[in-house]
Amino acid sequence: MRHFAYSRPATFDEACHNAGHTRFLAGGTNLIDLMKSDVERPAHVIDIGSLPMHHIEDQPDGGLRLGALVTNADTAAHPLVVERYPLLASAILAGASPQIRNMATNGGNLNQRTRCHYFYDPAMACNKRSPGTGCAARGGRNRIMAVLGTSDACIATFPSDMCIALAALNATVNLHGPDGERTVGVRDYHCLPGETPWRDNILQPGEIVTAIDLPPAPFGPHHTYLKVRDRLSFAFAIVSVAVGLCMKDGRIGRGSIALGGMGTKPWCVPEAEALLDDRPPSHSLFRDVAGRLLHGATADRDNAAKIRLAPRVIERALWQAVSGTPQSQTDKTIR
Incomplete structure (x- = not known):
């Protein structure tokens, strides 16, 4: 792992106005692995664990707001999620291991990077990791790779279980950045690889996911x-x-x-x-x-x-x- 600067800001504005090659740290279950593998090489790691995003809150319309720093385990076990959004609880429990779910956060799950083995190996060509080097997954060992939304530049599969349920539930993502706050539908949050496979989502530099809003779910047991x-x-x-x-x-x-x-x-x-x-x-x-x-x-x-x-x-x-x-x-x- 390479040397990096570390900070733990107390406010959103302090976190979002850091310049240079930075990465936000929450549970660390993805970022730390990537740093150890020399895939991610941030000059500055910003620990956002002290920001106020640790709660699940009822919404006036009957929906639910999931704080970005609530762990996957706590989300899946929350009484209101179990009662109103069992689809989401089920998807979370289908992913990872109990140990990882106890650390991984909702915002981190949304922003996790592909688990393509070529992406994780710095010796292999990967446009997502090193733009312009090619895609070793094409014509390689690609049994687990994507068959929908691919391009000549990338066939890496999207890894999350939680996000699949969020897409079915038509959730909304709340963001805070240098230019203020905005929201985007979760179905529009992630990017197709196209000619820019290194761009996983629509986040702008300095933006943080603060919460995920779930609309009322009318499915009942179905x-x-x-x-x-x-x-x-x-x-x-x-x-x-x-x-x-x-x-x-x-x-x-x-x-x-x-x-x-x-x-x-x-x-x-x-x-x-x-x-x-x-x-x-x-x-x-x-x-x-x-x-x-x-x-x-x-x-x-x-x-x-x-x-x-x-x-x-x-x-x-x-x-x-x-x-x-x-x-x-x-x-x-x-x-």
């Missing part, structure tokens, strides 16, 4: 987070699906779906969700939804199996949501 992976814990998704459905008299009023493990960002297709509006559930409908979600999927050397597997995972998740039998994150048998 939700699920279904994650297919190589082992039953502490593994990233091969394919994951977050689904919430508004059901009435056996019909789907409307639905919300997000895919993980498949794209370079949380993958949502409004046209696919619209297919569910005011429709009775059926195998043919869910096949159409899966097809629309996966439109444009492109495989490289080793990851074509994702495209074959995903329709079945999407359909199973939709049926779990219809029946109100969400996937258990303790008994991981897929029913």
Whole structure:
């Protein structure tokens, strides 16, 4: 690890007005690993742990505000999250390990970087880590890599479970920076790689995620987070699906779906969700939804199996949501 300056500001303005090559430190479960691997080389690490972002608060509209420094474990266990947003609690519990969830924060989860093994190896070409060097994942060992939203410059998979649920819940991200405060929908927060794969999200220099707002969730029991992976814990998704459905008299009023493990960002297709509006559930409908979600999927050397597997995972998740039998994150048998 290289030498760096360290500070622990007491106010947002003090944190946001630092110049130069800086990185914000919260739980450190991602940043410290990257610094040890010599992938991240900040000249200045700004510890934001003392800023007032440690609470989960009720909102007047019936929604919930999640402080950026609340840990993933505390978020998943919070009574209001468990009661109103079990989809989010389930997705968080599907990710990482208990030890990591006890340290990782909501803001850090939102901003975590890809777990692509070429990105983590400074000896390999990676446009996300070193712009202009190429993408060693293309034509390499890329079974876990993305098939949606890729470009010639990058096929790295977006890693978070929590963010897939946030996308299905249409959450909003609150930011504070040198120019003041702003909000952005979580579906618009992360960037496609395009020709600038080093840009993971829309954060401007000096901006901090302060909170995540959840709108009222009308799904009741009709939700699920279904994650297919190589082992039953502490593994990233091969394919994951977050689904919430508004059901009435056996019909789907409307639905919300997000895919993980498949794209370079949380993958949502409004046209696919619209297919569910005011429709009775059926195998043919869910096949159409899966097809629309996966439109444009492109495989490289080793990851074509994702495209074959995903329709079945999407359909199973939709049926779990219809029946109100969400996937258990303790008994991981897929029913």
